[in-house]
Amino acid sequence: MKKTNTQEYRLQNLSCANCAMKFEKNVQSIPTVEEVQLNFGAAKLTVKGDASIEQLCEAGAFDGIKVVPASSREEVHIPFYMKKENILAGISLLFVIAGYLMSVLQGEDHIATIGLFFIAIVIGGFTIFKDGFKNLFHFEFDMKTLMTIAVIGAAVIGEWKEGAVVVFLFAVSEALEGYSMNKARQSIRQLMDIAPATALVRRNGELVELATEDVQIGDVLIVKPGQKIAMDGEIVGGMSTVNQAPITGESIPVKKAVGDEVFAGTLNEEGVLEVNVTKHVKDTTIAKIITLVEEAQAEKAPSQKFVDKFAKYYTPAVILIAIIVAIVPSLIVGDWHHWIYQGLAVLVVGCPCALVISTPVAIVTAIGNAARQGVLIKGGIHLEQLGHIEAIAFDKTGTLTKGVPEVTNILALQGTSEELLIRLVAGVEHSSQHPLAKAILNYAENASIIIEKGIDFQSVTGKGAYATVDFQQIFVGSVQWIQELTDIPKDILKEVESLQYEGKSVVVAASKTTLLGIIAIADQVRSNSRSVLQDLQSIGIKNTVMLTGDAKPTAETIAKQLHLTDIKADLLPEDKLEAMKELQQQYGFVAMVGDGVNDAPALAAASVGIAMGGAGTDTALETADVALMADDLGKLPYTIRLSRKTLRIIKENIMFALGLKILALLLIIPGWLTLWIAIFADMGATLLVVLNSLRLIRIQK
Template identity: 35%
Template sequence: MDGSERIEKDSSCLVEDTCGCSCCHNEGAEEEEDEGVWYKSSEFYEILIGAVLFAAAQLISLYMPAYQLPLLIISYLILGKEVLLNAGRNILKGHVFDENFLMSIATLGAFAIAEYPEAAGVMLFFRIGEFFEERAANKSRRQIIEAIDMRPETVLLVNEQDEPVAIPANQAVVGNIIIVRPGDRIPLDGTVLEGTSQIDSSPLTGEAVPITVSEKESVLSGCINKTGVLKIRVEKILDESMVSRVLASVQSAAANKPRIQRFISRFAGVYTPIVVIVALLIAVVPSLFTGQWHNYIYIALTFLVISCPCALVLSVPLAFFAGIGNASRHGILFKDGAAIEALTQIKAAALDKTGTITHGVFDVQKIKTHNGFTENIILQLCAAVENASTHPLAVSIVRQAKEKTLKILPAVDVEEVPGKGVKAYVENKKVLCGNAVFMQDYDIQINDAAEKTAVYLAVDNKYAGCIILGDQIKDDAVSAIAGLKKQGISVAMLTGDSSEGAAAVADKTGIDMVHAKLLPDEKLSTMQKIRAEKGKILFVGDGINDAPVLANADVGAAMGSGADAAIEAADVVFMTSRVDAIPYALRLAKTTRAIAVQNVVFALTIKILIMIGSFLGYASLWSAVFADTGVAIICVLNAVRILYSDHTT
């Protein structure tokens, strides 16, 4: 079984078989008939024949009453055969108290007290309700899977004759060359060999702005090619490509149950046998005193029918799965189903600065000049000296020089002093480029007091000026921080950067608590102090140094653009790397849990009311079976609406 088959199989097993009903126990889901031909299923014909016989029995009772009972018995056996057999099989396996058992006892009990039409009728409407309930649940699961399943069926492989040939996507191997035409979805992760195009990454990240890709650039499966033809070398097979990883991540998250789901599973295991015992007491105790055995047995049977916990067991996990599906459509991956529930309890959010609140890319913001040097000369000389360096500040300076079309002059005798700067010769001039300490080492008098990150330049021991750089704050950072505060979340910044830089970013974004110059272990201890003061905490980071904090936070979230170690340690991954994904995830989590609780309260309220009504003699077996299946269907529909809800505000 390959990965794609494994994912498809897992998607039909998202709900634990606690109550024993067909919609919760979907063992034959892989062989399920297509929704378009539901009327060809054996289940449909069983219900149809049983309904016709039941209607005939009711009609014939008006003219030939003697034939009514045989027709009802035949109808009951056709409709209840599988229910009775499943109840027997489960009893042999030790699973006594499930819905099959409850319906078998209730309907056989109705036969025992001569309520023949109700015995067959309850079984008929139970089967009808299960039929529609199962299809509603399966349709909901399919809708959720289809909304996030972007796996291709075929790819266009370039053969030896340089012609595109369609092959199954799971047969493509690393190194194959494939063609992606405009309008097609990129099927596998790879590297562009030929062509330039704009691609829409919104299916993966939710980001609506297309990005331009060209030769030697990496592309992820799931993105849509918009404009040009791309020839791509496959770097990852289907099972390892992003489209499969996203779906597998959702499936894995759905398999890990939140506390409310584990509670419902345990509750159902205790609740059902208690209800059976109560029903037995209702049937026996009052009858011993009143002698009205028929009346109280009927009440007890109604009590049994309404007691099935199917609506609870089905709707709660489906609500969380729909929440996970909604999140994945917005570029948010939950690694654990329990993370959604944990987010609802968050009281504080601690955010790393670089790469989380800011882009982690430095820009030249200002150039200060002295002693006759111009801005372009300072930028050109710095770029010449820093051209070979991989330091982020050096890369930014060189990039700015190229954007201004300045010639990158050759530098010789380059000497780099780690943590300080670089000395080199450019056009026979000694050039010093570095921080303030580096200048002091060469007795260079600095005439500027830069408030932000600065690179100083001296030429032939004469101070020339400095380049002031700053990290760009993400466009959505201010609104995202405001969104967190609106939800009552305290926001803190934990960063290893300088106090001045951290304070500047905090002022612009509205963050109140700032902790700067932190080493990885200090980040962890600071986060723990905030947790002790504020309560459960969410930490969002992207660097390797953030991994210990992510692992220790109540919920750890990593930016998708971050280091693999951070992503691995996180409970949640924001594929978009947008800050506004944080408040969105919190709102979604609260909505998901609220709907799960709604389903629990609604189902229990209706069941308790019918139970009380049956005890008082106001509810019948008919109302009980309608209430049981009706509540389950309503809860399923309530749960699946999460998938299409919008939590942007």
């Protein structure tokens, strides 16, 4: 069976939401195209089927939409004064001014005056009328249809001057809308420019410069000081500090040596690095971030869905009101000219431009700002839900703590030496991925204890693990689990309890018949955990809960240090899921912060799942709704503040968009509404919405 071709493209000059819908329809009508998906926020087009760029450009020719391959970094920037629609608007303005001068000299009804205004209308409104008539013929009522009816109506009743001015002001409004969307989309363009387009690669003993698309996994990059790293990879030679701010938002450069992971788009500061490429260009962390940010902007937030649904009924309602205003008073008082004029003004003031962009321009700006700060928000819906959060649940290890535990106490029993205990336990833990296992292995390595890797390793979720070491089966895990296998004396249990009250995790080791000993491990609390929790409380998050698999005494010790409001300890992964459901019943909107791996069920069930350390962690990028790329808990208060600010701005935008129009419509009552006031109300609402949304760019950590 033939595989369907899917291609992605970037769009230029796409500024109007209604034009985007029409362009999508035009592309869908191409016979060889099976499916089309247009992402207005990211100006991106996905086409399933066969279509040439020429066909796609032709589909967007009605509004000057240009189509380029998604991989292309080429951006055709047309200066404001060179854009066709702006040139026509400028020429139209000249004829409007000439018409005004002629009206002063010869009067408004003079043929020369009318002629000048007529030329201004035709030149300035050519593209409007072309689409407006087509839409009218198909009974599609968008803003160009409304403007076409209003301007032609104004000309019919002899209001040539008003019609010409309205056409010019509408062109200005369109230019503002285009500027606003381009400004909001800059965040994606900046992300795309982070990684260099070429890389210096060593092949067959020679250095060659290649396009990143031609670099293969296993190639070795040579990165000099001051250069950006072109691909994700692992350092195989050299040592340096790397500025990872473009990916993670970290302001302080990170020391990197052989074996460390590096990301495309980060800056090598000091030494020469040799980097073994581990991912293709389309799979790098920055490529995934760009894709996820674009998808996030395509996903409609609840408020946007509401606005879209409202606009669907709003435009026909405006047309109905305009007809009523034009006819009903005229039948009563008989002043047909005046009330038809008022009806036309209602059509102009009813243009839904500002309302339609009130939400997407805010969402696009906020998500782009967050991405630059090292916070990946995977959709408008998650951005909005963050603003409603009443409680936050935290995993302990690697979230509130550093996630790098260290062995603090060793108690060997039954004649077992400390060295033998560590060797047996390390043999079991050699195949484990648990953070506590790593602490034991690190201790063994630092103490130069020779480790024999256990065989027949088995992990028991939430309890521990076992394997055969030195020809005997060794069990390593929680106190509760080992108690199921063998008796633990009361004095040892008391010692375990004492260590747990100190905030330490206790691992117990036993053979099938004998208790071998206990190892206490402590995971240090992150230096900023307490200040982050205080910051969260100051912005209104009163309920902070820790969900952990650790014993309750250990959890309580950390909870006291950090002033958490609640803890739930001794939890298996499925218990965390149940705990999350209980918290949601108790508080409503609850966020979960975890590592994106062990906490996947709870992250998925939370109102908003927030993963720590998204950079380089595919699971975190895929499972969480929000990823803190730098593994920095300090980004959490910023993210919630950004979300709440976005919610406020969206509400303000809707109020501006509707408020100014309602105010203008009220002028119908005394009969004061003019076409000028109507277009200024529409343009003013659009401008307010745009400027208000762009305030989100200024929000920093």
